[in-house]
Amino acid sequence: MKKTFLITCFALATLTLSAQVDTLKKNTSAGASSVQSNEIRTVFGSKNKSNGFYVGMDFGYTQIDRLDAFIGGARFAWIVNQGVAVGLAGRGFVSQSYGDLLTYNLNHSYAGGYGGLLVEPILMPKAPVHLAIPIILGCGGISHISYYAPDISTADPYYSSHDSEFFLVAEPGLELEINAVKWIRITVGSSYKFIMNVHRDESYVASDTKKILEGFSFNLGLKFGKF
Secondary structure, rough: HHHHHHHHHHHHHHHHHHHHHHHHHHHHHHHHHHHHOOOOEEEEOEOOOEEEEEEEEEEEEEEOOOOOOOOOEEEEEEEEOOEEEEEEEEEEEEEEEEOOOOOOOOEEEEEEEEEEEEEEEOOOOOOOOEEEEEEEEEEEEEEEEEEEEEEOOHHHHHHEEEEEEEEEEEEEEEEEEEEEEEEEEEEEEEEEEEEEEEOOOOOOOOOOOOOOHHHHEEEEEEEEEEE
16 A cells, blocks of 8 residues: 555656656747746636745644554745745654553653655646645654653642654655645645664664554645745
8 A cells, every 4th residue: 555655656756747847848939928828827816927935834643653643744845847846844743642551640652753855746736726746755753752640639740751763754745735825825635654763772662663653644734935
């Protein structure tokens, strides 16, 4: 399943880049007459053209060690010829807590984040509704967090973070984008986190980082900028 997802994303990215090259050649030969055809159409009829940039944010759902988890992130990218965005992206996550089987009132959860280079081919960017293929390549960290809530009201609860681990990540995704107005896009999509462990002997999380984190994410987002 995940291999098929990755192959599909990269195949779409290759087709997009090829289409952008063909479009650039046609626009160059067409001269001034290509200006009108190169305009972006939006849901409410506004139009825009040329290179641009955007700042985006998203939030959604994933699973960490089979626990439901919140994941959210931010992006900044430069849009080249309306068809490919290149920039930086980062995401953070925190899982729901689970009880300790041996210690009463002791709970555990996972938290962390990752970030790096963003490459995002855009299919048919001039259409009001189109597809984007964001790919994040980078690194991050995850921590196992413990929380103890004593029964006595005068006692303070405490948090402790331990067994932190570093990892490498590649996250291809597929998003549906809506040109709401000329400076706002709404996105709905999914991605898959491919994790590479970086082992440390003192961390029991190390051998399981790939198993804990690797999987799908589903998100909803907004982009603001000049498209």
